Amino acid sequence: MSAIAPAVVFFAVAGLAPLVVRDAFLLDSLVLILIWGTSAAAWNVAGGYAGQISLGHSAFFGLGAYAAALFGARWELSPWLGLAVGAVVAMAIGLVIGYLSNRLRGPYFVLATIAFSQVLLIVGSRWRGFTAGSEGIPVPFRPGFWTLGIADKRVWVWIVLGLAVLAYLVQLYLERARRGYQLAAVREDEDAALSLGVPARRLKVAAICVSAALTAACGALWAQYIGFVDPFYVFSIDLSVKFALAAIIGGLGTALGPFLGSALVTTVETYLRAQFGGIGAGLVGIYLIVYGCALIVMVRWVPQGLVGWIGDRLRRRAVARVAP
């Protein structure tokens, strides 16, 4: 069980920053940290709390992004509606993947989730009549809150912060409520949990559905914020890995971890892109090399993540103080 004070500080700083900060670059970074942090938190609900490691969460993200973009660009409806529809469709697919998670374990499940995101990638990039194909969809800018055409980045911080807090509360629920304990039991030993009468299957499916819906909501907001949806990006395996990476760096199965992980990952990415982006076209990939190595290093030496590592340190210090 984690203390909520650090999280309150984190979200308060993020929420109050727009009142002080005027710099567009910093505000942009903050929006992205919150969006990727929320996506990682959503991934964490399935991957961290339920133990269902997915490398296909970009499927849900892309669904949300496409739903918002299509509602706005094609049907001239509100992207908020797109967000809701995207979340519902993602939940439906989450049901299927949740069903698969009850039949497949470990690497099999990972492969199935990758296959899902690849199917959506192909549909998104080839079904020209509906999705505009591989060109992607530019999201029209229609000013107003209902149409999510907001130029002011400060407002974006607050909108995304709302979703971030929601994702945090979902995770907190999983840490504090009876269902959360049951889910942890399923994650640690499914057979033992089943023998104690825990509805393991239903809990896993529910966790994956909630995770899918939250991820889709992130995708919808991201599409509106960036203004363009590219199928090769929103459905990519790299994006799925990014969610997982932020959660792993921050701490699997911790509520604040994904946000801290995202703050670190997003900052490093922005810095490296700015540093190497202009020199040669290929050098942009340097931040991904760093991602890959960070992933190998983290799971090997710091599997508990930043939050777990800091927690261990504090506890050890407290013990050292008590002991003579």
Place this chain on the structure above:
Amino acid sequence: MHVIPQLIVSTLLLGGIYALIAVGLTLIFGVMRVVNFAHGEFLMLAMYVAFWAFSLLHFDPYLTLVVSLPLFFAAGWASYRAVMRPVIHASHNVQIFTTVGLSIALQNLALVLWTADARFVRTDYYAVVVRIGGAAFNVAQIVAFVVAVGFTAGLFAFMRWSYTGKVMRATAQDRQASALMGIDTDRVYAVTWAVGIVCVGAAGVLLAPIYPVYPTAGLQFVLIAYVAVVLGGLGDMVGALIAALVVAAVEVIGSYVIGTAWKEVLYLLLFIGILVVRPAGLFGQRGAEALGT
């Protein structure tokens, strides 16, 4: 009906290459219980080896194939030592993320070093087409098929009759018992991993004269290999061989019937279908991912 010979020949040629990629993957899984998510990146790197040997040293890809096998073995051995060895007894999740991390790092290393441009190995015989009995095929495809089948057969023989192969199979069956019998399992894993990389490396060099190479080139092939390996039963080498032919048939016939644009959807749906209906594959056993640990 004139297309049927062509479809059969195309299936066989494609299936041979897929088999060689899939066999390496399934060997590593069978012995080590690790799904190598970086398999496609080793394929891509091998294609680059063929490309650079061709453009800098003017090596024919088939000369490169012979010369580079020790190189792939060494690369496999080194990557096992550096990356896989520390996590070999860790949980599935740690192993998954380790190989995924390796995959991303290698893919983008290629991007940084050689940019995203698609590069081609243009040999003299690139456009030579052979026609036999109504079926047309490319010389490079035939060579790739013959070498791939020979390679796969050699691997089968190696696993079946050589002492090292027997030791590898023993380790696959029971890690602890093998260790008690005096088998150096760490060495077995290193050899297994290296042999798996040699297989995929050979496949990469054979593919170089047929397909363009770019940093994400491995993905499309490795996805097919995953399908073949799961269809054949993870860890089952004969199963992988048959399944590679099945997947190739689905791809070839699918391309002919509904067009090349949607062929990937076909085998991915086949993949999800297998996972739903029979996750252990056509010939595999249930719970294979937890066997022998």
